[in-house]
Amino acid sequence: MTDIAIHWFRLDLRLRDNPALRAAAKHSQMIPLYICDTSEPDALKMGGASQWWLHQSLMSLNSDLDDQLVIYRGDPEQILMDIAKQSGASHVYWNRGYEPHRINQDMVIKVKLKQRGVNAISHNGRLLWEPMTVLKADQTPYKVFTPYYRKGCLSAAEPRYPENAPEHMNCLPKPATSLSIDDLDLSPDIPWYETMEQLWQPGEQGAADRLSRYINEAALHYTRDRDIPSVEGTSKLSPHLHFGELSPNQIWYAIKDHFRDDSIDNIKSIDKYLAELGWREFSYYLLYHFPELPTKNVSSRFDRFPWLDDPTSLRAWQRGMTGIPIIDAGMRELWQTGYMHNRVRMVVGSFLVKNLLTHWHDGAAWFHDCLLDADLAVNSASWQWVAGSGADAAPYFRIFNPILQGEKFDKDGLYVRKYCPELKDLPNKYIHKPWEAPQEILKLSGITLGDDYPQPIVDLKQSRQRALAAFQEIKTA
DNA sequence: TGAAATGTTGGGGCG
DNA sequence: ACGCCCCAACATTTC
Numbered sequence: 001m002t003d004i005a006i007h008w009f010r011l012d013l014r015l016r017d018n019p020a021l022r023a024a025a026k027h028s029q030m031i032p033l034y035i036c037d038t039s040e041p042d043a044l045k046m047g048g049a050s051q052w053w054l055h056q057s058l059m060s061l062n063s064d065l066d067d068q069l070v071i072y073r074g075d076p077e078q079i080l081m082d083i084a085k086q087s088g089a090s091h092v093y094w095n096r097g098y099e100p101h102r103i104n105q106d107m108v109i110k111v112k113l114k115q116r117g118v119n120a121i122s123h124n125g126r127l128l129w130e131p132m133t134v135l136k137a138d139q140t141p142y143k144v145f146t147p148y149y150r151k152g153c154l155s156a157a158e159p160r161y162p163e164n165a166p167e168h169m170n171c172l173p174k175p176a177t178s179l180s181i182d183d184l185d186l187s188p189d190i191p192w193y194e195t196m197e198q199l200w201q202p203g204e205q206g207a208a209d210r211l212s213r214y215i216n217e218a219a220l221h222y223t224r225d226r227d228i229p230s231v232e233g234t235s236k237l238s239p240h241l242h243f244g245e246l247s248p249n250q251i252w253y254a255i256k257d258h259f260r261d262d263s264i265d266n267i268k269s270i271d272k273y274l275a276e277l278g279w280r281e282f283s284y285y286l287l288y289h290f291p292e293l294p295t296k297n298v299s300s301r302f303d304r305f306p307w308l309d310d311p312t313s314l315r316a317w318q319r320g321m322t323g324i325p326i327i328d329a330g331m332r333e334l335w336q337t338g339y340m341h342n343r344v345r346m347v348v349g350s351f352l353v354k355n356l357l358t359h360w361h362d363g364a365a366w367f368h369d370c371l372l373d374a375d376l377a378v379n380s381a382s383w384q385w386v387a388g389s390g391a392d393a394a395p396y397f398r399i400f401n402p403i404l405q406g407e408k409f410d411k412d413g414l415y416v417r418k419y420c421p422e423l424k425d426l427p428n429k430y431i432h433k434p435w436e437a438p439q440e441i442l443k444l445s446g447i448t449l450g451d452d453y454p455q456p457i458v459d460l461k462q463s464r465q466r467a468l469a470a471f472q473e474i475k476t477a
Numbered sequence: 478t479g480a481a482a483t484g485t486t487g488g489g490g491c492g
Numbered sequence: 493a494c495g496c497c498c499c500a501a502c503a504t505t506t507c
Contacts (some may be wrong), residue, residue: 227478346478385478397507398479405479464480468507484504492496 003028004087004172008035008080008094009069012125012244013061014204015165019123020093025166031087032065032171034058035080036073036184041101043294044376047369049338052193053202055186057243060203062181068171071179077109084118087172092118095125095244098284099376100291128159128248128281131288141289144392148285149278162250196338200239200372207240211251215258222269229330229341230414235273236339238373241280248277283381286391294380295361301474302389308357316457317352318366320419323454325432326406327351329419336419338372343409349386350400355463357470360387388471396471399464406432422452 007024009032015021024030046054062069072079080092092113097106106122113120124130134152135141142148187193201209214235218225225233240246252274259270287293297303316322320331330344340348345367352363364383368374384390388398410416413431417424423434425445430437435449435456442449449455 343478350479394478395507399507401480464507471507480507482504482506484502486500486502488498488500490496490498492494 002088002090004030004089005091005093006031006033006080006083006087006089008033008076008092009061010094010097010244011242012095012247013057014207014245014247015061015064016204017125017162017247017250018095018165019125019160019163020095020121022163022166023121023123024091024093025169027091029170029172031070031083031089032068032169033070033072033080033083034061035076036071037076038073039075039077039105043368044099044101047371047374048188049193049196049370049372050374051186052188052196053200053239053243053338053372055181055184056202057245058181058184058186060205060245064204065169065171068169068174070174071181071184072177073179073184076105077112080109081112081116084113084116086175090117090119092120094122096122096130097126098131098288100287103288124160125247126244127284128252128277129153129156131285134285141285145279145282148282149275153278153281159249159252162247162253195336196372199337199339202239202243202245204245207237207245210235210237210240211246211254215255219255219259219273220262220266220269222273224269226272227343227409229333229344229410230412230418234342238375238378239339239371242373242375242378248280252277280378283375283377286381287377290391293384294364294376297387297389298384298391299389299393301476302387304474305389306357306470306473307359310356310358313356313457314352314358314362316454317348317356317358321454322351322458323435323449323456324351324402324460325413325416325420325423325434326402326410329410329416332419334367334370338370340371341415343405344415345382346386347400347402347405349383350398351402353383353387354396354399354467355458355460357463357467360384360389397468399467401460401464403432403460420453422447 005024005027007021007030012018012020058069083089084092097103110120134148134156142152200206214237218233218235221233225231237251241248255270255274259266290298317327317331320328320335322328326344327348330340330348333344334340349363352358353360360383364379368379381390385393388394388396406416413428416431423431426434426437426447427441430441434442434447434453447453
């Protein structure tokens with residue numbers, strides 16, 4: 001009798017610590033399968049940068065699988081059904097997703113496969129603590145991060161220790177109908193990704209390299225360096241994590257094991273970093289328990305918030321042409337590299353939602369389009385956090401002053417000068433507020449405001465007042 | 478994982 | 493020497 005299993009790769013593009021893959025590999029033969037899902041809702045369609053990453057990551061995975069990766073495009077339900085039938089597979093394995101449409105899709109597929117006598121088995125390959133297992137004493141979900149993390153997660157059972165890659169994978173010959181990675185048409189025609197190629201190495205090996213570099217070079221100084229965008233003070237693992245090129249478990253234990261015997265001073269940095277993984281978990285948790293997170297304000301009083309709809313200022317923000325250096329540097333970093341430093345993400349988010357009174361949906365959509373690490377759960381939860389409409393969100397009146405943020409975290413203007421080179425000759429005193437520079441200094445620096453670099457599109461003080469006034473309108477209930 | 482406005486304190490200049 | 497004022501530095505409150 002046949003003993004064939006399918007492993008359905010999704011956001012778990014790795015061989016190591018992949019529970020579903022391990023389970024599939026135990027069968028005498030297996031089919032490693034990737035499906036380019038055309039049934040996804042629009043809001044989830046990948047932006048260009050993410051597509052480029054996916055292309056690279058699939059290349060890497062396929063190479064690790066000795067060119068055995070089977071690829072199709074279409075509706076996963078149909079494709080899985082067809083392949084199971086043609087191959088005679090008795091089992092299908094995958095790692096669970098937590099996005100509402102994926103939960104739904106998985107449920108439907110499970111039922112249909114079972115109707116055909118095929119076992120469908122899902123594993124946890126994505127989270128340290130799965131959302132359905134973490135509840136308050138009264139069986140309702142947490143709404144505040146700290147108790148969620150401390151009581152709900154850290155005091156619960158320890159996360160799974162990472163597993164090795166399967167020892168053997170006996171892959172069924174690849175069917176002739178399998179597409180090639182190029183057939184998926186993920187790589188853009190215009191090679192705008194050349195900058196990204198310099199900065200990133202998608203795939204399981206790239207993820208492992210990035211993790212060990214972080215552990216060896218930055219982890220001990222995380223609390224000191226993490227807010228300084230001109231310094232490599234963060235791990236930059238987010239795109240790798242999104243595509244599942246490594247699991248949070250691998251990060252968690254690589255760090256815990258490596259710094260096991262370290263002194264109390266260093267533990268601060270370690271715990272702070274691990275808590276950031278906790279925020280990622282919290283985002284997935286919120287999305288699971290509040291499936292409308294991507295579109296609906298968690299705090300419903302924001303439904304009445306008087307957002308402005310001004311395409312001109314939105315576009316200035318998107319293109320990094322607001323006239324406020326730290327904002328423009330961040331938005332240009334995003335556009336050029338597919339990434340933005342976390343501190344700057346908060347500052348540009350606050351600016352869009354508060355100083356420009358733009359709905360957080362617009363910010364989330366642009367980030368989703370441009371980020372290599374675009375992730376529905378994290379992106380939605382983070383924008384609601386910035387906007388003040390989320391669970392355990394930043395209070396609305398916490399409005400960042402981009403000048404002060406710049407002066408505090410980019411003191412010498414290194415970050416601004418890198419992404420706004422037209423400002424590079426301004427002295428530090430004015431690098432975060434060129435409009436306050438005396439004429440002669442602007443002239444010496446080769447800048448004509450409104451020509452080489454924009455005048456600020458809003459007055460920071462006035463727009464701050466306007467935001468506070470707008471917030472007053474929705475304050476009751 | 479703020480910022481600005483307002484309040485308080487204490488050292489030093491000065492009549 | 494003393495009290496008064498100024499104001500920087502820090503603390504608290506408010507948004």
